Amino acid sequence: MDLPEEIFVDAGNLKKGPWTSAEDAILVSYVSKHGEGNWNSVQKHSGLFRCGKSCRLRWANHLRPNLKKGAFSPDEERNIVELHSKLGNKWARMAAQLPGRTDNEIKNYWNTRIKRRMRAGLPVYPLGIPKCASAAQYCYKQEDGRKMGTRVDSESEFASSLTLGEPLSCQLNSLHGGHQVRSFYPITSISDDPPLSTVVANEGLGGVGKGIGSLLPNIKQVCHSPYGETDSRDGSVLFSQLSDVSSETLHAGSYTKASQTCTHNSVRSAIASLFTGEPDPFIVPYDGANGLLDMPFHSFAPSASLKLELPLSQLAESAETAGTSGSAIKGPLMSLPLSRQLPLEADSFGSNASDFLEALMKEAHPTIGLDQVRTDLIDQLLVLTSGNMSTEVAALSGIDKGRWGDDINPVATLEACAFGHREDVSQNCCIGCVAEPAIQPLLPSVEATSLSASQVAGPRVDDILAEVPSGVCMDENYVPLLDFPSSDVVPEWLSPPSWGYPMHLPC
DNA sequence: AACCACTACAACCGCAGATCT
DNA sequence: GAGATCTGCGGTTGTAGTGGT
Incomplete structure (x- = not known):
């Protein structure tokens, strides 16, 4: 056997780094003779210049019999x-x-x-x-090296526990270090009941997603305003869909509440995103003091939000530099998921949507059928576009006649689609929709015109990134989107680590 | 062909608990 | 009982391979 010399040099200087096949052979031979354990003696008796820990690790992870190699099977996953x-x-x-x-x-x-x-x-x-x-507990590193933790507890159970029309109460309990702490109770519960879930949201950031207003229609102290449904206690906005967006700048007063269409899966997804700490692209910034007035949006059309929810490529690099560039942008920001995975140019959705959707579908879940993922994605499209999905996009998305109806008119059949999901409507309609007829989707406010591909594309990501203020902590995966140049002062809550992810506390 | 970005994986490190002397 | 050693675990880092430009 040809052993590299360095294996035998200086016994006091144990070798590190990758194992060679020769070393493997020595270790296997040793273990077959002496059995596992006593790893520190391996080095003494085998001639291997590896520490006991290293030997044990090599054996356990690579050399021991009956190890499966290769990718995990779907079952294993x-x-x-x-x-x-x-x-x-x-x-x-x-x-x-x-x-x-x-x-x-x-x-x-x-x-x-x-x-x-x-x-x-x-x-x-x-x-x-x-x-x-x-x-689970997940952490991600902030730019400054600190870890931002999201404690995930029984939120999913909470989401699962929601039933049709179940009224909920959302209370702002207290403030902890600039974070809102909200508790969700069944409205029928007595005051001493523990909350179903407690959510800590960034101060000033409505931790409640667009569309949730339709999901939790009976939330206490939610009042309607031209800008959405505002929780009078904490200033969060229970946002409905934005519509009527055709210009670069969207002022608060220029959009109208559109449909609350949503399907069961999308609703569940939206709720889940609230309670899992996953960034919800629907999270709507809201300044409790100033409301949404005079806050120009970058074409924050429903379709734009659709696009922006999707993974974007080529952004991370920009994001890394964006934090240091000077900018006039000040104010609440919305975080967006990014991806280096997909070959999507931010403004090219219209030209290669099919490929993109395919990639997204694979990305979304590599182990289940594309049809399933496609169906779920279409649900998202329906919600995000308030049914304003263009027939072009619908076609590219592979939405079939069966789901759209015979005339393939997404808008005309939106309601049926939104509530006539592939699953049983009676069980899968969005929460509150059936039980609360008064809040049925407001479809008439949606013009039956399709958005063009360019409208779908929304703003150029580069343009957005160029506007990121200096000093904003940039997670590599999330970048601010919306700008609010009305103020020259970066709000304290915007400083790291208080923006970006909603945070959660254990119940 | 060279470079870069990214991923997956191997290996190391520090710590803590268990066991031994 | 106390200190030393061993073992296992989880977090982190390093690197080879791959694909895109």
Whole structure:
């Protein structure tokens, strides 16, 4: 056997780095003779210049028999997600339940997956997989090296617990370090009941997503305003769809409340995003003192928000530099998920939407059928566009006649589509829609005209990034979008780490 | 062909608990 | 019981491979 010399040099200077096949052979030979354990003696008796820990790791992760190699099967992936939902980052315990897989393998898989999903703005856990109270905790690094943690507890269970028309109460309990702490109660609960869930949102950021107004129609102390449905206690806006956007700048008064159309899955997704700490692209900035007045939006059309929810490529690099560029932008910002994964030019959606959607679908869930992902994505399109999806986009999206109806008119059939999902309407209509006829979708306010591809595309991402103020903490995956040049002062709450992600506390 | 960005994976490190002396 | 050593775990870092420009 030809062993590299460096393996044998200076016993006091143990080798590090990648293992060679020769070293592997020595280790295998040693373990086959002496068995596992006593790893520190391996170096003494085998001639390997590796520390005991390194030997143990090499054996456990690569050399021991019955190790499975290669990519995880869909079943294994599902198991990992479920196990993680129950166990959190207990890699060794997870590995014990996945024969042939190592903790390191599972950990690497999970971390990669987390990154990918967060970058894509997707929930860490697919809907339907409940998170246990003891489970996951995710962190991401801020630019300054600090970690921003999101404790995820039983939010998914909370979302799952919502039933049709169930009234909820949202209360602003207190402020913690510039964060709003909101608790959600069943409106029927007695005052001493614990909240169903507690949400900590950035002060000044409405942590309630657009469309949630339709989901939680009976939230207490929600009042209607021209700018949305405003929670009079904490200033958050329960936003409905924006519409009537055709110019570069959208003033608060120029949009109208449009439809509340949504399908079951989309609703669940929207709710879940509230409680999982995943960035919700619908989160609407709201300054409690100044409201939404005189806050120009960058073509924040429904379709633009659609586009912007989708993973964007070529942004990370810009984002890294954006934080240091001077800018006049001041004020609340909206965070957006970015992605380096997809070949989407920010303003080219109209030209290659099909490819893009395909890529998105694969990105969204590589292990389930594209048709399934497509269906879910279409649901998102329906919600995000208030039904103003152009027939062009609809066609590119592969929406079939069966879903649109015979005339393939998305708008004309929107209501039917939104509530006539592929699943049973009676069970899957959005929360409150059936139980509360008074808040049925306001379809008449939506013009039956299609948006052009350029409208769909919205603002150029580069333009947005160029406007990012200096001093804003930029997570590599999230960039501010909206600008509010009415003030020269960056609000305190905007300083890191208080913007970007909604934060959550354990119940 | 060279460069760059990105991903997946291997390996290391520090810590804590268990076990041994 | 106390200190030393071993073992396992989870977080982090380094790097090879790959694809795009």
